Amino acid sequence: MSDTPKSDFIREIIAADLASGKHATTITRFPPEPNGYLHLGHARAICLNFGIALENAGSGARCHLRFDDTNPEKEEVEYVESIKADVKWLGFEWGDNLYYASDYFEFYYDCAVHLIKNGLAYVDEQTAEQIKDTRGNLTVPGSPSPFRDRSVEENLELFAKMRAGGFDEGTAVLRAKIDMASPNIVLRDPVIYRVLKAEHHNTGDAWCLYPMYDFAHPLEDAKEHITHSLCTLEFEIHRPFYDWVIENCPVPAKPRQIEFSRLNFTYTVMSKRKLLTLVKEGHVAGWDDPRMPTLSGARRRGIPAVAIRKLCEKTGITKFQGITDIAQLEFEIRDYLNTVAPRRMAVIDPLKLVITNWPEGQSEDIELDNHPKDPAMGSRAVKLSRELWIEGDDFMEVPEKKYFRLGPDRHVRLRGGYIVKCTGFEKDDSGKVVKVLCEYLPGTKGADAPEGVECRAAIHWVSAEHGVAAEVRLYDRLFTVEDPDAAEGGFTSVINPDSLKVIQAWVEPALAAAEPETVVQYERLGYFVADRHEHQPGTKPVFNRTIGLRDSWAKK
CATH class of the missing domain: 2.40.240.10 (Ribosomal Protein L25; Chain P)
Structure with missing residues (x-):
């Protein structure tokens, strides 16, 4: 970790809150949804949340690792375990502060009942399409649901029926009762509960009623006494609802949501949905394929965690939504490995x-x-x-x-x-x-x-007499254009056909005995890592190219 004092608008807010006595300490959280592997874009949020806790450790600050597991249809234990491993690999520890949103299901339910009793939530039996059609748009206000004015007693009865499994999926939801004419569409009676008859990785089949993310997230923060809920900019429009939930539910604390720009890179896609497509359609060998922009992929490729942390430090925390040239990360990789990688x-x-x-x-x-x-x-x-x-x-x-x-x-x-x-x-x-x-x-x-x-x-x-035959995998960028998301034929149309070449090489005998994840510089060729899964000391070596000694794409 760098010893250089950091400064940005979030840290200035936190320092002011501590100085004024608003908070005696600082509690942040990193709250990934376990519906995929973490990617490079998550690194900024991890470094920010855990970094702030480390910087304020003297006042008892801490950062929670919390799994936002409120959608059983997309979440898996594999993703939970991979997230834990990636956060640790990046250099951070959560100690005893590991939490699951699913542990608070009863609390969310009680909060929803509280809203119903106060006339602030109602059961809507419209279809999802009908709800969408009546929300309006930026210039047209929404239309009230025909079920909006149901009595408190009827809503309580129907909500209990939803919990008991008395409704099929898609036939009833619970909506917050706010303002169908609000200029912020998020506040037009958002859905806060839906029926999902799916097995949950943590709670099994105990529930068939699941809260929506926007409803559960502020309640999780409040339950854990989070002081500063740090989110990326796409959640800025959701902040009024975050604050509404905090103000209208019986919560033990009132966290503050603050937004910052996410970390995006050229030559990559950062959507979990698109990364899942790459995996499922066989464009890559898995979530930890060294061509993937996942943290697991970066680790398997031999990219040092310190290079990622250094890049996050240099790019800083701002409100400006920009794109970072992947060459900046490649520079940090070379700069670090040049000093620590033995030559072979x-x-x-x-x-x-x-x-x-x-x-x-x-x-x-x-x-x-x-x-x-x-x-x-x-x-x-x-x-x-x-x-x-x-x-x-x-x-x-x-x-x-x-x-x-x-x-x-x-x-x-x-x-x-x-x-x-x-x-x-x-x-x-x-x-x-x-x-x-x-x-x-x-x-x-x-x-x-x-x-x-x-x-x-x-x-x-x-x-030729003493050298050892080795399998060497030459990895390159997965996409051929800077912005794959903008490709006319879709992001999969610009996959680099030369992103992987598998060759037989000859290496020094010592490399056959190297431990998995050993990174070395092949002299005059680049940096290579012993594959963390397939390289076994004493057998045929398997090495992945981390990066070349210079940027071969600079001429393209």
């Missing part, structure tokens, strides 16, 4: 190189630093042998201008080792170069090139 050699486009004047069966240890700028990371010994794997683009039959790697009669240095000279090459029947023949120059390991020898490049390599 791997070849992802293998081309055989044979050192013809090297004795067969002989190998030599080459000592390489694990990090060029951090001596504390130490060094390692890598075997150099007669036959090596090098990158295919490290040899060119007819070298282009400003190409300084291998070509006929050219010299290069093998990383950490000797200078070699290309003496020939072999092709297959298709004309593809399949083998490069070289001679090494004795005495050039760790020494300058001899007089008269031009050597202007060093290339990485892996011993």
Whole structure:
């Protein structure tokens, strides 16, 4: 976590409330609905709510993790567990403050009964379509329901019948009685309860009557004595109803809702519905596919949590609804990994190189630093042998201008080792170069090139005898355009066909023993992570590309 003091309009409000004595402490909450995995857009809300609690820990501040599980048709235990894991991975703890909206179902029901008794709610037996048609629009007021003026006694009886299962789904709802002519359509007698005969992950079949989110959310906040309910801007229009519920229900506290802009990125979609479509239609391998903008996907791709937190800190908290260039996150990833990722050699486009004047069966240890700028990371010994794997683009039959790697009669240095000279090459029947023949120059390991020898490049390599075959997955951006949501053919029409390439590479033996989620820099190639699920130490390594050393999309 950064030690730099943070300042934004929300923190200024909280500081003023503490200074004035309005609140003795600060209680925030992060309230995800468990109907999907958390995505990068949630990171700002997580960092804000938990961050404020940490910054005010001296006054006893805390942040609750609360699951807004009021819709059993879309919620699953899998999502609950993934959310817990993602919040912890991002670097935050909730301690004893884990809550479920479903634990308060009786409280919501009592509040609804209170509204009915005070003439502020009624049972409506119109269809959903009829209710929609009579709400009006921005210029036309809504029309009252024919059931709006039912007596308190009748509404109490019907609401009890709804709870007992006496109504089929879609045949009755409970609506707040506010103002059908309000300029804010949210206040035009919003539905606050509906009948759903579905199994709930937490309460089982105890209820067939479920509160709407807009009704339950302020009551949850009040029940938990939340002081500042921090929401994204789309909830701004709902704030008057939030306040109405707090003012008209028997609540133990009066939280304040404050809105801020959500975190959106280019080249991504952030709708859970659209992310679910990607999963269900098989465009990706699951919610934690490394191409997905989910926190689980980011973790599996090797994106460090600290880079996400750093980006959230830099982009700040505002009321301005903007879009963050995904390149900003990529910069933070590279900036952090450059300092912490040990270097290793791997070849992802293998081309055989044979050192013809090297004795067969002989190998030599080459000592390489694990990090060029951090001596504390130490060094390692890598075997150099007669036959090596090098990158295919490290040899060119007819070298282009400003190409300084291998070509006929050219010299290069093998990383950490000797200078070699290309003496020939072999092709297959298709004309593809399949083998490069070289001679090494004795005495050039760790020494300058001899007089008269031009050597202007060093290339990485892996011993063909000692290297290990690995599965490497080259991940790229999932979409080909900055705004997939605006694509004429829909967001799935602009999925990048090259977002995943699976190849066999050759890597240093040490990478086979790496623990899952180990991130390294493949020298000259980029940052790669041992897959957290499929990589098993001692077996064939499985590595995912986290990010390249530079932005290959900058030219596109």
